[in-house]
Amino acid sequence: MLFRSLMVCLASIALSDASAQMTKKEVRKAQWKGDMSASGVGFEFYSPAQEFQYNPVGQWTGVNMLFGVFQMGIGQGNVSVLPSLPQTDDYARASNFYLGASIPLPVLTLGKFRSYNNSFRMHPIANINFHRLRSYQNEDIDVKIFSLQGALGYRIRLPYSSIDFTFNASNGFWKNKEFSNSKLTGFTLYPMITLRWDGLLDKFKPTFLAVDAMSSKITGSSSYSTTTREKINGVDYRVTRTTTNYSVTTTPTKVMIQDIGTYRGIGPKITGNGIRSAAFKGGSLLAGVQGLYRHGYFAFGGTIEGGVIGHGSALEERKNKGTAEVGDNFYRRLDRSKNNGIGTYTAVNVMADNGMDLSSLKYGLFGFDVEYNDATSFTALTFGYSFGLNVIFDQRFVDPSMSNPFYDAMNAQNEAQFQRSNTHFEDPRNAKTGLMGGWFVSCDIGNASLRMQWYRYRTAPLANGLLYSVIWRFN
Secondary structure (H helix, E strand, O other): OHHHHHHHHHHHHHHHHHHHHHHHHHHHHHHHHHHHOOEEEEEEEEOOOOEOOEEEEEEEEEEEEEEOOEEEEEEEEEEEEOOOOOOOOOOEEEEEEEEEEEEEOOOOOEEEEEEOOEEEEEEEEEEEEEEEEEEEOOOOOOOEEEEEEEEEEEEEEEOOEEEEEEEEEEEEOOOOHHHOOOOOOEEEEEEEEEEEEEOOHHHHOOEEEEEEEEEEEEEEEEEEEEEEEEEEOOEEEEEEEEEEEEEEEEEEEEEEEEEOOOEEEEEEEEEEEOHHHHHOEOOOEEEEEEEEEEEOOEEEEEEEEEEEEEEEOOEEEOOOOOOOOOOOOEEEEEOOOOOOOOEEEEEEEEEEEEEEEOHHHHHHHHOEEEOOOOOOOOEEEEEEEEEEEEEEEEEEEOOHHHHHHHHHHHHHHHHHHHOOOOOOOOOHHHOOOEEEEEEEEEEEEOOEEEEEEEEEEOOOHHHOEEEEEEEEOEO
16 A cells, blocks of 8 residues: 555656646746747847958947848948058048847756746757948048858847847958959958847737738730831830730738737837048037827827037038029938038937838838738838927037138138128028938837938038938837
């Protein structure tokens, strides 16, 4: 009897252990699936390794967007020619665009991701990306490198955020201009850190809605030609016209639309200019708050931000608008060849945003015409326009000893030739508070966004230009 009871007890322990082991496997699988759904927008910091004859200079920075296992990003920095090549003390500004995948690995993990606001999870990642590194505005250093890059690293998922530590290895396969005969750049290895604000997919818990749509398909075609004699400008011509008719079949169907319900959020926004503009414009760095409302295809919001806005030296001249006498014969874009008046303003911007989500257009690429619906996607590609008011003060030149005499001489010339002073189209010192606006494209991933916007200042046009913003909101 005692032996029988002991066997029953041992069997129960064995079954319990098997059940516990199965539960652990299920937990690991669920955690890995959660790792696969990470998303967000963040900043990258790295120093690329030497690539054949070219040497990246100093610290590079960039932005990264993560959509589950898919990612893309762009970094900016400087490159120089190595000493073994024809000597130059100069360097070129460059950008590094990449597109690829970041795959979580279900091994060597630590901790658990419980929710967006309660987590500490560490797991390895394997990245594979296609890169293009390109230099600008320096004829002596012309770099164009395409490369396939792999990386191994660790991702730490924290409440509302994540940190990636990776070691990147790449092998380039094309060079440009004077080094075009060298097809390979060789193997490089360098570390990178990515600080990312999470899009909080698990908080929104998107549902999928079946929406009516029409599938269109060309099922046949027919053509016929007609030939006539026509007189054109007094000359007889034989003209042949061909008409082609297509048969299109439409079929009712349904497509699955991701929906998170009406979105409302507000949070910090950081804005700056790209390194490419540093050759002809002062640096910009603005910090503020953005609010966003999204419902269906439509997006509305507003921004309050302040900081430093860079300005250029001169606007491109035009002949068909305004006159030299009134000083309004300019396009509203900078002349990138001029750099004798680079500087900055201190400014405050207040803007309202109106936009539309273009993500649904992707269905048109596959022949679907989707019926209008109120679904709000977790990820959105929003195109729109902002308008508002700017307050500008404290104008400063990077090199006052060069810039002030330049604009003083311009003012003297205008006084003598046209009996007028410099305008705000010509002299950054004459900028005023006024209206502002600009078109924008924004990639929204839940609470996180990356935005590109053309800032246009009505009474400070020398500050016009493209700026980039990283935004994270609470909702």
